[in-house]
Every structure is written in structure tokens, then in C-alpha cells.
Amino acid sequence: MKIGVPKEIKSNENRVAITPAGVMMLTQADHEVKIESGAGLGSGMDNEAYKSAGAVIVPSADQVWAQELVVKVKEPQPSEFTYFRKDLLLFTYLHLAAEKGVTEALLENKTTGIAYETIQLANGGLPLLTPMSEIAGRMSVQAGVRFLEKVHGGKGVLPSGVPGVSPANVVIIGGGIVGTNAAKMAIGLGANVTLLDINIERLRQLEDLFQGKIRTLASNQFNIAEQVRKADLLIGAVLIPGARAPKLVTEEMVKTMEPGSAIVDVAVDQGGSIETVDRVTTHEDPVYVKHNVNHYAVANIPGAVSKTATYALTNVTAPYIFNLANNGLKDYVQSDKVFANGVNTYQGKIVHEAVAKAHNKRYIDIRSVFE
Incomplete structure (x- = not known):
């Protein structure tokens, strides 16, 4: 050929x-x-x-x-x-x-x-997407914490905090490959990590994997709204193979976030899971501000590495x-x-x-x- x-x-x-x-x-x-x-x-x-x-x-x-x-x-x-x-x-x-x-x-x-x-494999695995999801998940935290820095328009929060000062709250919606790898990075930086997923069995697996280093919650509208409000960094990590990502975070929820918070929507190449992610950005110009929140919406995150x-x-x-x-x-x-x-x-x-x-x-x- x-x-x-x-x-x-x-x-x-x-x-x-x-x-x-x-x-x-x-x-x-x-x-x-x-x-x-x-x-x-x-x-x-x-x-x-x-x-x-x-x-x-x-x-x-x-x-x-x-x-x-x-x-x-x-x-x-x-x-x-x-x-x-x-x-x-x-x-x-x-x-x-x-x-x-x-x-x-x-x-x-x-x-x-x-x-x-x-x-897609019989067990639902996506073998050609998985390695890029691993990279995108890890980089979502790397990118997000950069835009929490005051010099980049953020609220000026260190992910790990220091003795006497609380760590940042990182909220991850979706417990698949992207979400799991985002959690690994956020834990490594010393952040408080909360992960939401609709699959309770998956949450059990993640509880075992991270040995109490993250908090897991069932993904529903009430829990999402509560966690978005508290998030310093919000990461959208939702995927339905081949389909548009569902809009799980509404604009009203984003309005409750503190000024200078950051959002990274890894699902932007599938339409995005956060309602205020209404455009695709590039590595050259990765962030826009909406409701005083930094939105990182790069569609080819792994391209940076x-x-x-x-x-x-x-x-x-x-x-x-x-x-x-x-x-x-x-x-x-x-x-x-x-x-x-x-x-x-x-x-x-x-x-x-x-x-x-x-x-x-x-x-x-x-x-x-x-x-």
C-alpha cells in the first residue's frame, strides 16, 4: 500500500x-x-x-x-x-x-x-486514545496551576499550600483515563483533590488506587454545583466515545467560582463538558476569561510535549x-x-x-x- x-x-x-x-x-x-x-x-x-x-x-x-x-x-x-x-x-x-x-x-x-x-475494545477501552488521555490528564493540572498564579491572571494560589495555609482545591469531573491521571498529578503537587464520576464502581476502584488521598463523590447536579463553587482548579475529564461531551457544568455554576479560579476542559475537542467553554483555544493563546475565571480550552494539549x-x-x-x-x-x-x-x-x-x-x-x- x-x-x-x-x-x-x-x-x-x-x-x-x-x-x-x-x-x-x-x-x-x-x-x-x-x-x-x-x-x-x-x-x-x-x-x-x-x-x-x-x-x-x-x-x-x-x-x-x-x-x-x-x-x-x-x-x-x-x-x-x-x-x-x-x-x-x-x-x-x-x-x-x-x-x-x-x-x-x-x-x-x-x-x-x-x-x-x-x-474500541470489547471492554470499552480506547487503546489509541488512552496514551493521549494520560498525557492530557497530567498536563491539565500542569496547565491549570499555571493559570492560578497571579502573574497569569489567577487568584495567586499555590497547589500545595504551605504549613499553616490550606492547599488548593482541585475538582475533577470524570474518573476515566484523563481524570485518573489528573488526580495523580494533583496529588503529587499536594492539592486537595475531589473527583466525581457517575460510575460508583469506578469510584471504588479509585478509592483503592489512591488509598484515601482523594475524595470521591457521585456525579450529580447537586454535587457538581457544590464542588464547582469550592474549586480553585476545575478539570473537565468526561468522554463518551465518538459522541459530543455532555454539558455537566452550567454557566450559573461557573459564576459561583471565585475570581481568578481556573478551568481546564480536556473534552473541548468533543464539544466540551463545561458550558462556558464555548470556544477552542491554542497553545499560542491558551486562555480566555469569562465570569472572572480563566478558561483553558486547548484542543491538542499533548502537542505541547x-x-x-x-x-x-x-x-x-x-x-x-x-x-x-x-x-x-x-x-x-x-x-x-x-x-x-x-x-x-x-x-x-x-x-x-x-x-x-x-x-x-x-x-x-x-x-x-x-x-
């Missing part, structure tokens, strides 16, 4: 979709890999490293997008829609439930869109790319239900149920298409 890897063009996105090791694995299996010149520089991988692994370095994005399979990190930007076509397989993070423009462009051009974030993130991502994506190249789409979909969950659009149809529901469009099972 002919595979293309473009340079990411989203603001301050320095990850790359494949490493030299991944290139070598593919080229040794007689696949052809073309990489846009400089695609890996933001992650510390130069053209020579890719060439030594067997890749062909090309000067333009046009040449990369002309391949059968294009592998990316982030959802295509509007300027990339012109590359969409019927015989293109696109494998990347898509977040289509919150990306109407990308969805419509894929459907209009009958492009096959395969999303890392909806490849691109080298770590690229290796973490490609560790899990490489086997799927390899199997797709070896088997082709039809055979891979028919033989692997986990991978089939990743296909979001095919030949002008939405083939992921949550995405179809988000856009109020007809859903067609991808496996039925190939019967």
Missing part, C-alpha cells in the same frame, strides 16, 4: 503520525511510505532518520495526500479538505461529533475516515496502520471488530452510531456494507 504522512498544520501541533521505526516496519513489508519534508522535526525526527528507515521524503503536502492511505495526528484543517477524494483512506484523530465541517467534507467527497478515538506524545501515540497506532496496509480496509473491517469501530465515514455514509446521532444523520453499520 502507498502511505502518506503529512506535516501537521494545526496551530502549535508538533506531533507526527509515524516514527522511523514505524516506517521501517512498513517498508520491510513492501509498503511505500512518503513523508512530507520536515514532518517529524517538531518531535525530534529529521528527514535523514526517515530516509534511513526507507521512507521517501517529498517536498509538498500534495504528494503526500495523493497516496492511498494518509496517516495523521489531528483532524484535517479546512485547507486540507481539498485533498479529500473517494479512494482515500484517512486514519487520524477526527472527533467528528464536534466537527461538523470535517464531517460534511468527508461525506461530500465520499472519503473513508477512520478515527483513532473510536477504535510533542516528542513524548509522538512516541506514546505511535506505539499504539503502528500495529493498526500495519494491519490496515497488509489487509486492506474490507478484510480488516471484516476480521477485526475492534478496528471496525474506528471507521466513521465510508462512501458518503456515516458508519459510526454516535457520530450519526451527533449530526442527526442516518447510521449504517460498516460491516453490513461489506456483506
